[in-house]
Amino acid sequence: MLSVAMLLSLAISFFPGGVLAQDAEDLQNYLDRTEELLLWARDLVGETENMRARRVLKEAGDLHERSLRLTAEGRPLLARGVARRARSAVWLAVKSAREALNFEERVRIRAERFRDLHGQLLDRARDSQNERAVELLGKAESQAQRAREHYLQGDPRLAFEQLNNAEQLLRSARRLLDEGGSPDRLDQDLERTRMLMEQTREMLGDNPEPSCGQLLAEAFQALERARENLAQGQPVRARQMADMARKLARQAAEQSGLEPGIESVRRQIERFDNRSALLEERIREAESRPATKAYQRALEHRQRTSESLDQGESAAALRQIRAAHQMLDQAEKLIR
Amino acid sequence: MWFYGVRFPGTILILAAGASSVPSIVSAMAEAISDTTKSPPAPEWSFRDSERARWNLAVTTGFDAFVHTFPLATADTTETIAEYLAQVGIEGHSVRSGRHRWSLRAESSVGTQLFRERIEAGYRLVDHRRRTRLRLDGSLWGRQYRRDTEYSLSSDNLEGRLDLRAYPLVRSGMGLEARGWNTFQEYDKPSTLETDHREWGVGTFLRSRGLGSHLWNMGSRWTARSYPDSAQIDRVTTGLEGGYEYLGSSEASLRLYHRSDRRRIEDETVRPSAWIHWSDLVAAVPAGAGRVLCELESEVWRYDQEMSAYFDSWRMRGFGGFGWGEILSTRWRLGLAGERLEAGNSPETYSQFGLRTGVEAFARDVSGSLTLELGRRLYDFIEVTENVNPASDSTGAAGSDYVFSYSDFTYWEIWLMGAWSISDHFSLDVLANYQPERHTEAVDDSALGFGSIRLVWRP
Numbered sequence: 001m002l003s004v005a006m007l008l009s010l011a012i013s014f015f016p017g018g019v020l021a022q023d024a025e026d027l028q029n030y031l032d033r034t035e036e037l038l039l040w041a042r043d044l045v046g047e048t049e050n051m052r053a054r055r056v057l058k059e060a061g062d063l064h065e066r067s068l069r070l071t072a073e074g075r076p077l078l079a080r081g082v083a084r085r086a087r088s089a090v091w092l093a094v095k096s097a098r099e100a101l102n103f104e105e106r107v108r109i110r111a112e113r114f115r116d117l118h119g120q121l122l123d124r125a126r127d128s129q130n131e132r133a134v135e136l137l138g139k140a141e142s143q144a145q146r147a148r149e150h151y152l153q154g155d156p157r158l159a160f161e162q163l164n165n166a167e168q169l170l171r172s173a174r175r176l177l178d179e180g181g182s183p184d185r186l187d188q189d190l191e192r193t194r195m196l197m198e199q200t201r202e203m204l205g206d207n208p209e210p211s212c213g214q215l216l217a218e219a220f221q222a223l224e225r226a227r228e229n230l231a232q233g234q235p236v237r238a239r240q241m242a243d244m245a246r247k248l249a250r251q252a253a254e255q256s257g258l259e260p261g262i263e264s265v266r267r268q269i270e271r272f273d274n275r276s277a278l279l280e281e282r283i284r285e286a287e288s289r290p291a292t293k294a295y296q297r298a299l300e301h302r303q304r305t306s307e308s309l310d311q312g313e314s315a316a317a318l319r320q321i322r323a324a325h326q327m328l329d330q331a332e333k334l335i336r
Numbered sequence: 337m338w339f340y341g342v343r344f345p346g347t348i349l350i351l352a353a354g355a356s357s358v359p360s361i362v363s364a365m366a367e368a369i370s371d372t373t374k375s376p377p378a379p380e381w382s383f384r385d386s387e388r389a390r391w392n393l394a395v396t397t398g399f400d401a402f403v404h405t406f407p408l409a410t411a412d413t414t415e416t417i418a419e420y421l422a423q424v425g426i427e428g429h430s431v432r433s434g435r436h437r438w439s440l441r442a443e444s445s446v447g448t449q450l451f452r453e454r455i456e457a458g459y460r461l462v463d464h465r466r467r468t469r470l471r472l473d474g475s476l477w478g479r480q481y482r483r484d485t486e487y488s489l490s491s492d493n494l495e496g497r498l499d500l501r502a503y504p505l506v507r508s509g510m511g512l513e514a515r516g517w518n519t520f521q522e523y524d525k526p527s528t529l530e531t532d533h534r535e536w537g538v539g540t541f542l543r544s545r546g547l548g549s550h551l552w553n554m555g556s557r558w559t560a561r562s563y564p565d566s567a568q569i570d571r572v573t574t575g576l577e578g579g580y581e582y583l584g585s586s587e588a589s590l591r592l593y594h595r596s597d598r599r600r601i602e603d604e605t606v607r608p609s610a611w612i613h614w615s616d617l618v619a620a621v622p623a624g625a626g627r628v629l630c631e632l633e634s635e636v637w638r639y640d641q642e643m644s645a646y647f648d649s650w651r652m653r654g655f656g657g658f659g660w661g662e663i664l665s666t667r668w669r670l671g672l673a674g675e676r677l678e679a680g681n682s683p684e685t686y687s688q689f690g691l692r693t694g695v696e697a698f699a700r701d702v703s704g705s706l707t708l709e710l711g712r713r714l715y716d717f718i719e720v721t722e723n724v725n726p727a728s729d730s731t732g733a734a735g736s737d738y739v740f741s742y743s744d745f746t747y748w749e750i751w752l753m754g755a756w757s758i759s760d761h762f763s764l765d766v767l768a769n770y771q772p773e774r775h776t777e778a779v780d781d782s783a784l785g786f787g788s789i790r791l792v793w794r795p
Contacts, residue, residue: 044645047607049529051488056408091740092407094644098684101645105637109597109612126429132698135755139765146400149479153489154529158404161784165769168751172705175663176698178583237662 027076030083034064037090045093049154050100053093060089103156107147110163114144117170124177133173140169186230186238193223193242199322200249202264204256212252219248262314265305268321272302275328282335291334298327391428396445397421398765398790405783417486421447435462449485453478467511471501492524506545513541513555526565535561554578568603588627591618608639608646626660629669649679655692666697673709681717683741688713690747704754715742743777765790 038061045053063086070079118141125133147162197219204212226241276298283295301324308317401418423445430437441456454477461470475497481490497519505512519535526532541555559573577595582588593616601607613636620627633653639646657671675688690711697703754766765788772783 040644046528047645052406052408059408095740095742098645098647102649102684106635109614113595113614132703139753139767143767145477150402152493152530153487155404158402158784158786161769161771162786165751165767165786168705168707169753172696172698172753175696178589 024076027071027080027083030080030087031064031067031071034067034083034087034090037087038064041090041094041097045097048097048100048104050097050104050156051154053096053100054154056089056096057093060086060093063089100154100156103160104151107151107156107159107163110160110167111144111147111151114140114163114166114170118144121170121173121177125173130177133176136169136173136176140166140173143169189239190223190226190230190242193226193245195325196246197223197249199264199268199318200253202267203253203318205263208252209256212256215248215252215255219245219252222248262309262317265309265314265317265321268318268325269302269305272298272321272324272328275325276302279328279332283331286335288335291331294327294331294334298324298331301327388434389428389430391426393795394423394425394427395793396423396425396790398423398788400788401786403783403785405781407779407782417449419447419449421445423452435464436460437462448482449487450482451478451480463506467503467506469503469506471499471503473497473499473501489527489530491527491530493522493530495519495521509545511543511545513543515539515541515557531563531565533561533563535559551581551583552579568601568606570602571599573597573599588622589618589620592616604640608641608643610640610646611638612636613638620659623658626658629655629657629659629671631655647679647682647684649677649682649684651675651677657692663696663698665699666695669694673711675713683715683717685716686713686742687716701757702755704752706753707749707751709749710747712744712746714744717741743775743780745773745775745780747771747773761794763792763794765792 038057041057041060045057063082067079067083067086070076070082118137122134122137124130125137143162143166147159147166150156150159150162197216200219201216204216208216222241222245226238226245229238229241276295279295283291301320305317305320305324308314308320397420399418399420401416403414403416405414407413423443425441425443427439427441429439437460439456439458441454443452443454445452454475456473456475458473459471460468462468476494477496478492478494480492481487497517499515499517501513501515503511503513516538517536520533522532523530537557537559539555539557541553543553544551555577557573557575557577559575560571561573562570575595575597577593579591579593581592582590593614595612595614597612597614598609599612600609613634615632615634617630617632619630621630631654635649635651637649639648642648653673653675655671655673657669659667659669661667670693671691673690673692675686677684677686679685688711690709692707692709694705694707696705749769749771751769752766754764756764758764767789768785768787770783770785773781775781
């Protein structure tokens, strides 16, 4: 203990007074500069709405005040340590503010783009009755609103990440709309394709030209593959095969070069009348206004079919009887 | 019950907020809409499909939590905001048959942090060929913070938006849209951090129509935003944008988008004016049993005058990989993600690389998406000694100013979204993400997390 004290007194005796004065001056310069930087940082942080930068800057100010007090109390070593921490805090506040401003700017333009894209996709999803996509878009919007709340809270980093969540959901909805469609919708598409092909078969009659018959047979094979694909969880391939089936059926009809046969329309009228007779009772029992309305519209189309046939317009008659069958389908669905 | 008066150009809307008042607002608006569309009977309140309208009611309860760990000057801190909430929402729209189509949405929620209300209404006029010719959409959002909220800014606020769109020219292959909009944000007790603002904008857009493989659009917009209590940062933005989309039948697709904005600030000594350019490219090419995927995004900021907080930058983000599987069963993707921020001599300049993998599925009862990414960010300038404050000299004790720098870090990110239809009336939704960063300087370590769970009942 004694030797340590002797060494210390020896060291102090060898320190020239100028060196100590130099240390004090350096410390004062350091503190003055920190003061300047604090003022500068205050302007910068004031630009942002970021709470973290403000908190850190407040801490920096407190540390600086403490270093000034320690200096005034004649405790330069402690003062120097605290002053260094104050300086680090200033830079951390500046860093946070720069980062926050960057995120603020980006959140603004991304939010605007999100709104546009969301609106477009929502229209698409509603028009195509893709409920799954509508749901995803609803979730995306809810995330975007949370992002907005974080933005208003002066936390643009969190807002940015939350907006990223919303964009991810938007991308999923978009992929769903582009590539999948809902399973129900695909089922409906395949059913419509089958109806179209049945109508084509009726139009071609019992003895079609061999080439047309071959095309139609291939169309039915394609539709069968589409069903298999859907069952195997391959909706994109299912949709492609259904497209091909429709195309082949259309080619068969075009190649036949025949106007829709009156006989074919009559067969469909007969089929409609049978279906309609079976359905009438069920609709009455269900007391469903929408179903009744759809059924009445189906009968109106049936009536127009007869009128068109009387005027010798077989193409118009075929359109009317197709519409009649579709309205009957709708009515049946509504009471199911 | 709280009342807000909201001023839109030429109209006055009153939003009455509060759980008890929501049904009355909804009935009032439903009646109003019923009047405007001249529909004899009002929409049925059975929450089922009716002849003229479809209504969906949803009652939701859930929990949200945000966690943010970051360094402060003296110690690390973890901010957590957790909120339980219950929400009632109703959504309705007209069936797709008449010329006058409308939609309405009203929501109200009670949370442990704040109350939220939302009302949205839309009207569409379609012609005899079912093409939209006029569209009007309005929305209002109200937020009231609880007294003991954990949020640091707690002034109640209301924001709204009104969009009017007209389609004067609609051909079979394309359509012209003219749009005007107005938005506002109002605080109950404005402060330096809670500032009211207004925005007006107009735009024209030309878009391809139909269901072809090639879709395109182009447009221009002009926006003026004003801050009544801080007019120096009022701004006018003029922008041009364009996009192209190709969707091939063989799963090939290409999507391009570009937007350039010129933003002029009222007082350029406070905030500099800037050019902003944003471009996107997303492509998929069939290859073997799957698809090669490519995504690129570019974001350029060019300020008229760089300031200490506003610096020129060019950010590029990309992903390249392979995807396989079907979206309605299970779809996988694996690839490399990269990001580069080019900001000259600014310490923010960095490069980032990561390995990303993901799976998503949208089946009938269960659907979800999971993405994982692991990577590293490397900053170009580990230590910078440039003086960022030219107005003052560098006579600190160390001889020159030590300017901040960023430390490299390794990150991983998990993103999860799941939805489970428990029955015809109940569903469970989960959303979560977590992003921790491990820095070479341990004091810079940070983590960001979010989790949300919702139980939804639809009668």
